[in-house]
Amino acid sequence: MTGALALGPVQFNWPAEQWRDFYLRIADEAPIDTVYLGEVVCAKRAPFFQPHLAEVAERLAAGGKEVVHSTLALVMTEAEMDLVRELVADETLLVEANDLSTISLLAGRRHVVGPFVNVYNEGTLVYLAARGALRVSLPAELSGEAIALIAEAVRDLDVELEVQVFGRLPLAVSARCYHARAFGLHKDGCQFVCGEDLDGLAADTLDGEAFLAINGTQVMSHSCCNLADDIAGLCDAGVGRFRLWPHSFDMVAVARVYRELLDGELEVAAADDRLNAIAGGLAMANGFYHGQEGRAWVGPAA
């Protein structure tokens, strides 16, 4: 199998020091090819890690990683738009656009289209590739069958496909902050309560089933996506890059499992065992890939 590994942007509101140290370790130790950096959920958090951004980007590049700067998924205000414009103004940067506004600012320039943009078919992909998309990270709910059909249709185009294979999945985004709401606060005056939950805050059903996780204005899966069993199929379909979403547990170890898997040095069952141990009992899911509800776990065929 051939395939590159990517690390998505940290979706959570981590303390700035922890954010910095996380990436410095990735730069030095993780077998990862691409690292996405930047705030995609809530513009209010961006100032915290901003002072460390240049250093982190430099160290990642020195460690041989491709650095991509990710942008907000939901842009509503001029202040949020300005944040995006500032980033895009530096033409030396490779940018991941997570909203059509950002794609329009990047027209004619090489860029990545992120997983928060609705790319569900080859018609959309062909259009975006013609405007400068060199890579498209596909939405989480696409099935393996849909991914293969899209890949087949764009085989002759100069555009790479990326798929999310590990971590809690982004499921929804809102103008409302659910983290603040859960604590009786509003988005204005939120006291940054989202910073308390390094991997999101569990939301359970009334009868106690683990159900979803909230992360500020974002809703995430409770389960951890894990497509280790399915990565061979994705490679066959022509997917070139695989995205891991950062968590507070050992992401270098997660990256090693996926690297060994792609290099043919690890069996799928052993990969699952190691990932389960690393993720500390977080339930695994691969339902979207199998065309089922996203939270389902479909084991390997007997």
Next chain:
Amino acid sequence: MELVCPAGTPAALRAAVDAGADVVYLGFRDETNARNFPGLNFSREELREGLDHAHGAGAEVYVAVNTYAAPGHPEPWHRAVDDAVALGADALILADIGLLDYCTRRHPEMRRHLSVQASAANEQAIRFYHQEFGVRRVVLPRVLTVEDIADLIPRIPVETEVFAFGGMCPMAEGRCLLSSYVTGRSPNINGVCSPASHVRYLERDGRLYSQLGGSTINIFDDGDAAGYPTLCKGRFKVEGEAGYLFEEPTSLNVLPILPRLLAAGVTALKIEGRQRGRAYTAQVVAAFRRAVDACGRGEPPPEDIDLDGITEGGQETSGAYRRDWR
């Protein structure tokens, strides 16, 4: 302000037109639109008759083709666009970039509106859809305040349509995979959210559990009416505290802020509810007709309009239009 009203059936279309709708919007009976519910929507022949009825009464018909085309076989979506144009629909409501591109190349003269499912919430994104696909109106996502909308309108070269009454998505529309995560059925792909096929009501220890995809979305005490388990209107537990984490079971109603929307320069008001019956449609449309006409004359909204009987759980909200909703 133009009044854009829902029709899930030919009877609802006639009811909406007769009650004073300026425009009726509808979809074909398949997965090409975002209200792909059993027993709803229009055949090609029903659209032809609906267009005759609406046009005869001076009203228009918009056709929503606002799900995302399936990879490898976009034909049903292309046919929906082609047929709506051929039958003489007044506008198409689209979300998928691939489909907007198809429609722009194939039917350049057709009037195109951007569906709320495209989630275009800022000037730059709206300009993009206008420049690239000649979009002439944007249906704004329910994430902006009235102040945001008033700010936005002078800066964009297209008309705006805003949600006025009915269902209340707390998430940015078109970017929500919650239904898909829990049931495998998705608004963007299948045109459904929290579908009835996955709903179950269970009685246990004298309480009623409403479930979606086998998970409990809410629990009601004996005697209370059990609400439909729309995922984002459920009660969940966070750190031991139970509550409506995302949104209460409530209906959007902009009647109290109608003069402010008019002053902001909004072109059209959209009433949600293609899944509703014709009696509901007639009542809401008639109420909004009176209110919009009063506003147009510079009068306050009439005080005797009562929509309490048809709001969800008897509750209503002005939702994201107020900043403190966030």
